[in-house]
Amino acid sequence: MTWRRTWAMARKEFLHIRRDPRSLLLALAVPIVLLLLFGYALRLDVDRIPMLVFDADGSPQSRNLIARFAGSRFFDVVGMVEDPARIRREMDRQRCLLALVIPPDYSRRWLRGERASIQLILDGSDSNTASIALGYAEALLREHVGSWQMSVLRRATGVMVNPPVDVRVRVWYNSELRSRNYIVPGLIAIILMIIAALLASLTLAREWEMGTMEQLLSTPVRPSEIVLGKMLAFFAIGLLDMLIALLVGVVFFRVPLRGDPLLVLLMGGLFLFGALGWGVLISALVRSQVLAYQLGVLTSFLPAFLLSGFIFAIENMPPVVQAVTYLVPARYFIVILRGLFLKGVGVELLVGEVAFLIAYAAVVFGLATRCLQRRLA
Amino acid sequence: MWAIEVEDVVKRFGEFVAVDRISFRVRRGEIFGLLGPNGAGKSTTIRILCGLLAPTSGRARVDGLDVVTQAEQVKRRIGYMSQRFSLYEDLTVEENVELFSGLYGVPRERRRQRQQEVLEMAGLTAWRRRLVRALPGGWKQRLALGCALVHEPPILFLDEPTSGVDPIARRQFWDMIVRLSEAGRTILVTTHYMDEAAYCHRLALMDRGRIVALDAPAALARSLASVAFLHLESSDLWESLKVLEREASVERVTLFGAGVHLRVRDPERARERIQRALHARGITISRLDVVAPSMEDVFVAVIEGGERNER
Numbered sequence: 001m002t003w004r005r006t007w008a009m010a011r012k013e014f015l016h017i018r019r020d021p022r023s024l025l026l027a028l029a030v031p032i033v034l035l036l037l038f039g040y041a042l043r044l045d046v047d048r049i050p051m052l053v054f055d056a057d058g059s060p061q062s063r064n065l066i067a068r069f070a071g072s073r074f075f076d077v078v079g080m081v082e083d084p085a086r087i088r089r090e091m092d093r094q095r096c097l098l099a100l101v102i103p104p105d106y107s108r109r110w111l112r113g114e115r116a117s118i119q120l121i122l123d124g125s126d127s128n129t130a131s132i133a134l135g136y137a138e139a140l141l142r143e144h145v146g147s148w149q150m151s152v153l154r155r156a157t158g159v160m161v162n163p164p165v166d167v168r169v170r171v172w173y174n175s176e177l178r179s180r181n182y183i184v185p186g187l188i189a190i191i192l193m194i195i196a197a198l199l200a201s202l203t204l205a206r207e208w209e210m211g212t213m214e215q216l217l218s219t220p221v222r223p224s225e226i227v228l229g230k231m232l233a234f235f236a237i238g239l240l241d242m243l244i245a246l247l248v249g250v251v252f253f254r255v256p257l258r259g260d261p262l263l264v265l266l267m268g269g270l271f272l273f274g275a276l277g278w279g280v281l282i283s284a285l286v287r288s289q290v291l292a293y294q295l296g297v298l299t300s301f302l303p304a305f306l307l308s309g310f311i312f313a314i315e316n317m318p319p320v321v322q323a324v325t326y327l328v329p330a331r332y333f334i335v336i337l338r339g340l341f342l343k344g345v346g347v348e349l350l351v352g353e354v355a356f357l358i359a360y361a362a363v364v365f366g367l368a369t370r371c372l373q374r375r376l377a
Numbered sequence: 378m379w380a381i382e383v384e385d386v387v388k389r390f391g392e393f394v395a396v397d398r399i400s401f402r403v404r405r406g407e408i409f410g411l412l413g414p415n416g417a418g419k420s421t422t423i424r425i426l427c428g429l430l431a432p433t434s435g436r437a438r439v440d441g442l443d444v445v446t447q448a449e450q451v452k453r454r455i456g457y458m459s460q461r462f463s464l465y466e467d468l469t470v471e472e473n474v475e476l477f478s479g480l481y482g483v484p485r486e487r488r489r490q491r492q493q494e495v496l497e498m499a500g501l502t503a504w505r506r507r508l509v510r511a512l513p514g515g516w517k518q519r520l521a522l523g524c525a526l527v528h529e530p531p532i533l534f535l536d537e538p539t540s541g542v543d544p545i546a547r548r549q550f551w552d553m554i555v556r557l558s559e560a561g562r563t564i565l566v567t568t569h570y571m572d573e574a575a576y577c578h579r580l581a582l583m584d585r586g587r588i589v590a591l592d593a594p595a596a597l598a599r600s601l602a603s604v605a606f607l608h609l610e611s612s613d614l615w616e617s618l619k620v621l622e623r624e625a626s627v628e629r630v631t632l633f634g635a636g637v638h639l640r641v642r643d644p645e646r647a648r649e650r651i652q653r654a655l656h657a658r659g660i661t662i663s664r665l666d667v668v669a670p671s672m673e674d675v676f677v678a679v680i681e682g683g684e685r686n687e688r
Contacts, residue, residue: 008479218457
């Protein structure tokens, strides 16, 4: 392999990119658009859940309960209804996700020491939000009942009784539990994967389609030099994208970067090399740009998005799918990214992940080179 | 030593035999032409010699090097222009030359000078910063030739270098080829333009994967001494074609330019009969002369001869 030929290839690729402002714009706009979309729009945090209340009791006890909901930051009491039928109408219009129904005998039974019942109605069409809302509501009701029990006990015995267990929660690494803090680092993996799928998968297929591949192969340039030269050019764009993503994430979205930024770039470079190698491999296997692009999206972007633990927890997947995720490089890179961003760990704790990425990059590069060689005979 | 040696080369694609046991040798400094219709195996032969395809069997040497086992060294010593224009249209003239000088490994200290020489030879110095996309077809061909020559290869392979190029540009292109050969480079060229074949020192006529004749163009034409050719132009060419195909004194009718070529044994007798036959149909003859056989006539005659021998 000679550097001169590899560099000649890389320079040519740079020129292609420069002459095609659309693809350059796409390569630079994609990370920004994704960051804004995911950073702003995709919020897994559930708060200010809009709720309606039908209070048929109208007693101090029922108002007390309603005040609990109104005072919580997780709920927003948007209205009181006189007619329970309105709950369905409002829920259909998506004006509320949750409704609290307090029956007429609530306070009477409560005061008599009987078991009083209330009803919670949830809009289950968004099951994820509904189950989170239900969790909040249950916790709130438990606390409501608990504090009442304590006050009854205190009145009956005349002594200050404290709850037997005092739970103090401390959340590490993402103390505010902001979903943005864990989405933005993962997004870097997605962005790099898209760049690889978008640019690299087209590159050899375009040469076959234009007939320029034959001219290239008639020169002494080796397949490994073609592959490496092309990867170098896209590598530069990928690194630029990663810098953009880092800056936007840290400066604009205030995602904490506790680890070494240089280490993030280094790991990103490693991941990018493998991702680009995969793109070039597809490109070496397929001679049509359309097919190469579709394969690229299907085999690199989609798994990175769905099977990497970026949003969807791997633990909740069926065992077969979980097994597949071990082959998705983004899975390892996302672990590395979150470790570096939120925990500020060093490489020593990420040895397994780094080893996989190195192995992946080496195997994919070797395969891409060999496939290109095989196409000649 | 020969510049190119081909020995019993066969290339099969599945059932299809693209090249069927061909052998030939090309001298240094020679312009050697492969002539034949589409699908005759010309491009496949060139691609084998450039190390782009491996032959199914047989041996081929370029500049004394085996094209299979020493493909990389072969590629350093050859320039190749493929059938389809295959430079980068979104790069400038200069950038294309630079790319290929890099890929061919032209030494750094020679590079500037070689790039300039190549641009000069192709007459593109003034257009060096133009995008290739914006160049007319003939200029693109000259640039492609320039890129194939940037590393000063002793041997050039040109696969239908002038297809789709206007006659004047074709002429200029061939002038360049002749000069290159005079400077000692060996050129193997395929074409299906019969008039271009006359520029070649020797010609191999190919048909369905085989070489059916191999000689200097003039010698190939002489081998047809027993027949003569008439050139006919008339008021109704299509009708004349139909009539003459049934005429016993005419062996073969081929369209040629604005008229038809007629292959005959006895030109004087045939002429009378043709005049009579066309006259009877009310067709006016504007020209009917004895002419030298064109390469196309030669080609058709050779191939038909081959077919007769097979039967």
